[in-house]
Amino acid sequence: MTVTTDHFREQLDILCKNNFTVIPLSKFLDWRLGHGSAPPPRSVVLTFDDGHLSVYREARRIIVDRRLPVTLFIYPSCISNASYAMTWDQLRELAATSFFDVQSHTFWHPNFRHEAKRLDARAYKVFVDSQLQRSKAVLEKQLSRPVHTLAWPFGIYDPFLMDSASAAGYQAAFSIDCRAATSSDPMMSLPRCLVADEFIGPRFLQFITGAMASARN
Numbered sequence: 234m235t236v237t238t239d240h241f242r243e244q245l246d247i248l249c250k251n252n253f254t255v256i257p258l259s260k261f262l263d264w265r266l267g268h269g270s271a272p273p274p275r276s277v278v279l280t281f282d283d284g285h286l287s288v289y290r291e292a293r294r295i296i297v298d299r300r301l302p303v304t305l306f307i308y309p310s311c312i313s314n315a316s317y318a319m320t321w322d323q324l325r326e327l328a329a330t331s332f333f334d335v336q337s338h339t340f341w342h343p344n345f346r347h348e349a350k351r352l353d354a355r356a357y358k359v360f361v362d363s364q365l366q367r368s369k370a371v372l373e374k375q376l377s378r379p380v381h382t383l384a385w386p387f388g389i390y391d392p393f394l395m396d397s398a399s400a401a402g403y404q405a406a407f408s409i410d411c412r413a414a415t416s417s418d419p420m421m422s423l424p425r426c427l428v429a430d431e432f433i434g435p436r437f438l439q440f441i442t443g444a445m446a447s448a449r450n
Contacts, residue, residue, distance in 0.1 A: 234427050234428065234429050234430070235429075235430060236428065236429070236430040236432075237430055238291045238292075238295070240430055240432075240433050241291075241292065241295065242295060243433055243434070243437075244428065244432070244433070244437050245295070245299060245301070247434075247437050247438055247441075248277060248441070251275075251438060252275055253275045253276070253277045253441070254272075254273050254275060254276050254277065255276075255277050255278070255279055255301050255302065256272050256273075256276045256277070256278060256302065257278070257302035257304075257334065258278045258280065258302070258304040258334060258336075258382065259334065260272055261276070261278055261414065262382065262404065262405055264416075265405070265416065265420065265423075266404065266420075275445065277441070278302075278304065279296075279301060279302070279303045279304070280303065280304045280305070280306060280384070280407075280425065281303060281304075281305050281306070282305075282306045282338055282384055283306070283307070283308060283311065283318070283338060283342070284305065284307045284308065284309075284311055284312050284318045284319050284324065284338075285317055285318060285319070286317060286318060286319050286323075288305065288319065288327075289319050289323045289324075289326075289327065293327060293333075296332050296333070297330065297332055300332065301332060302331075302332055302334070303332060303333055303334070304333075304334045304335075304336055304382070305324075305327065305333055305334070305335045305336070306336050306337065306338040306382075306383075306384035306407075307324065307335055307336070307337065307338055307368075307372060308337075308338040308339055308340060308341055308342040308368060308386070309340060309367075309368055309371040309372055309375070310340050310341035310342075311341070311342075312324060312375075321375050324375070324376070325375070325376060328376050328378065335372060335376055335378075335380070336372075336380055336381070336382040336383065336384070337365075337368040337369050337372060337380050337382065337383045337384070337403070338368070338383070338384045338386060339364040339365060339368050339383070339385075339386050340363065340364045340365075340367045340368040340371070341364070342386045343360075343364055343386060344386065344387055344389065345361065345385075345386070345387075345389045345390075345391075345394060346389055348360055348361075358397075361393075361394065361397050362397060362400075362401065365383070365397055365398055365401040365403070366401050366402075368380075369401060369402060369403070381402065381403055381404045381405070382403060382404065382405050382406070382407070383398055383403045383405070383406040383407070384406070384407045384425070385406055385407065385408055385409075385422075387409075388408045388409030388410065388425075390406065390408055390421065390422050394421075395419070395421035395422060396421075398421055399421060403421070404420065405420045405421065405423055406420070406421045406422065406423065407422075407423045407424070407425045408422050408423065408424055408425060409424075409425055409426070409427050410422070410424040410425070411424065411425070411426035411427065411444050411447075412424045412426075412444060412447040412448055413444060413445050413446070413447055413448040415448050426440075426441075426444045428440075
């Protein structure tokens with residue numbers, strides 16, 4: 234979620250001091266897709282959602298100084314439009330480094346549950362396909378690199394959405410079901426954990442170790 238810059242630094246320090254390894258999201262996905270070796274024990278992936286300007290102004294230097302891989306899940310409608318968001322030039326600057334990978338968060342971050350109630354079945358399908366396909370197409374055009382991973386807005390997913398994402402060309406999608414990611418999780422509903430600002434010190438370590446100890450039954 235939202236964390237202060239100082240707390241973000243502290244959280245990274247705790248990961249380092251407790252022998253966690255920050256790996257690129259691509260390394261985890263390569264393993265899941267059968268293209269690479271298993272990640273080391275106590276592996277962690279860092280992601281930022283949406284495209285807020287603070288990622289460029291605050292997090293960028295910390296990430297680059299520590300040489301950590303990060304995935305940015307972006308909804309492109311806000312980029313160069315919203316006052317809180319990065320510009321396309323700023324996002325391109327991040328994507329040009331070896332530390333920032335940019336993937337999709339749909340086109341404008343809808344609540345799919347609300348839209349499913351508001352629209353009839355045909356209109357809803359058109360809406361879902363547009364959100365998934367348009368985001369992928371715009372990001373690929375603006376950044377000149379493939380987009381194949383999705384983070385579900387608000388963590389909302391269901392079989393129809395998962396099938397739609399697969400049909401749109403996504404290889405994997407992430408929820409906010411907080412638990413360890415394993416070899417048995419469906420590729421279109423891989424778990425992630427929301428990290429809040431109050432998770433500092435021992436509480437953050439307990440949160441991370443607790444999530445890592447849990448897994449899909």
